[in-house]
Amino acid sequence: MGELLEELRWCFRRIEPFVQARKYVRAVMSEIPKRNGWTVAEHVGDRTPDKTQRLLNRARWDEAAAMAEIRRFAVSGLEEAARKSGRRRGKLVIGALDETGQQKKGEATAGVKRQHMGCAGRVENGINTVHLSYVREGTGHALIGFRQWIPEGHLTDPVRALRMGLPADLTFRTKGQLAIDICTTATTDGIRPDFYCGDEVYGNCTELREHFEADEQAYVLRVQKNFRITLPSGTVLSCEQATKTLLKHKRRWEIRSAGKGSKGDRWYAWAWIATASQRHYLLIRKHLRTGELAFHYCFVPEGQLLTKTRLIRAAGLRWPVEEGFEFGKDSFGLDQSQARLYTAIARHTVLVCAALAVCAVTAALLRDRTNSQASEPAHPDQPPPADPGMIPLTIPEIKHLTADTTRRPSENTAHWVNWRRKHQARSRWHHKRTRLARDTKITQVS
Structure with a gap:
């Protein structure tokens, strides 16, 4: 952790915000159940949440530069882990694009809108952010870039934009266009995966596909069944x-594994169809039990290896981005920020990505040393081993081990109990005064 945090030092104008950011990262890696301004401040030993709120809202630091440092740390760390384990040669590197949501109440948060939220499985009030996950096959993965999606109506309403803290130069971008921005930034940092992968949101974006093709970048993108070839x-x-x-x-179909999951190989039937272009193919995946079809539109530039096996491996490596969201939310509070302003939300996400990157690189480096699993079963009737061993240390387990070194000071508990009670009493008093004024108007009307 210390190595990455020191690399972030230059992103801060003054030492005080940097010290607070370091505390914030340690807090999101702790075992506190919720990670917001109050809980973070209590955990790190502050007397009030003012320093934490200032870090996210008003302090002078460059969150984009900090994210670039996190990106370089994660990529170089996973590459080093692959090199040390001997898994670098012949393994794919994937850039997986996907968005994740955070439910919000009210209308004051930047980007909030009633929309379909994957985390809720229905239409809810919330915000959405597009993420890029760097996936190194057989080694590990980490979130290395993001852009929050802002509805066009927020940008065209100057009063609302000001209240939400939206930058004056911010323009409306679709999720596909935000993916272009993220991938362009990654390319500027020298990151060129073997394939970019994404679901239908990105596969149906013509502008994104044209961007990849102009850049000679291979991709395997999901498309809808009515996509025309x-x-x-x-x-x-x-x-x-x-x-x-x-x-x-x-x-015409052959059964291949889409990669190993927690329960073993994920078997599907696969087929591909050539198109008029010699570098474009349609890859079809069929579920063996239900027969459900999934379509992938694929592009491989001239001079790069093009085989069905390679495309299947790439398609199967998109799922780690979902695992990254799961770890980010459950273990580091990616969706627990109570920030409302655009910059504050971005800064919380950057600091969570820093914590996630530290644990992801550590897990990758310790993968072989902590893996003591027994050999896989060879037939269905094989009796279980006397000692099944242990799986490698995972990102959440690394976080749990790290959290033991970042416990909050117990003497601060009583102060925070009293502080919360006093704050809530003050809030209650102001709410009652506001209601008195409202009730007076109601009485006058009636």
């Missing part, structure tokens, strides 16, 4: 039509 014969069909027409026979 041009066959070598010149016929234009939707993905669903092409599959029904060209993949009738079982011999």
Whole structure:
């Protein structure tokens, strides 16, 4: 942790915000159940949340430069882990794009809107942020870039934009365009994965696909069933039509693993269809039990290896971004920030990504040393081993071990109990005074 935090020092104008940021990162890596201004301040030993709130809202520091340092730390750390373990040669590097949400109440938070929230599985009030995960096959993964999505209506309303702290030069960008911005920044830092992967939100963005192709960057992007492709014969069909027409026979499908999950290999039936372009293919994945289809539009530049096996491996490596969200939220409070301003939300996300990167690199470096699992079973009737061993240390377990060294001072507990009670009494008094004025107006009207 110390190595990364020292690399972030130059991003801060003054030492005080840097010290507070260091405390903040240690707090999000602790075992406190919620991570907001009050709980973080109590954990690090502050007397009030003023320093934490100032760090996120008003302190002078460059969160974009800090994210660049975190990105370089994560990428170099995972590369070093792959080199030491001998997993560097022949393994794919994936840039996985996806968005995640955070439910919010009210209308004061930057970017808040009623929209479909994947974390809730329905339409809810909340904010959405596009993330880029750096995935090194067989080694590990970390979140290395993000952009918050802001509805166009917030940007065109100057009063609302001012209240939400939106930068004056901020323009409306779709999620696909935000992905372009994130990937462009990563490319500037010298990061060029073997493939970029994403779901239908990104696969259906023509501008994003054209950006990758102009940059000679390979991709495997999910698309919807009505996405249209041009066959070598010149016929234009939707993905669903092409599959029904060209993949009738079982011999066109082959069962391959999409990679190992926590319960073993994830087996699917796969097929691919050539298009009029020699560098574009449609990769189809079929669920073995339900028959559900998933379509991937693929591009591989001239001079790069193009095989179905390679595309299947790339498609199967998109899931770690979901795991990154799970770890970020459950272990580091990625979605627990109570910040409302645009910059404050970004700064909280940067500091959470710093904590996640430290644990991700540590887990990758210790992967082989902490893996003592017994050999995998060879047949269904094989009896279990007497000692199953242990899986490698995971990111949450690294966080738990680190949290033991960052326990909050117990003598601060009584002070914070009294501080919260006094703050809530003050808030209650002001709420009652506001209600008296409102009730007076109601009485006058009636």
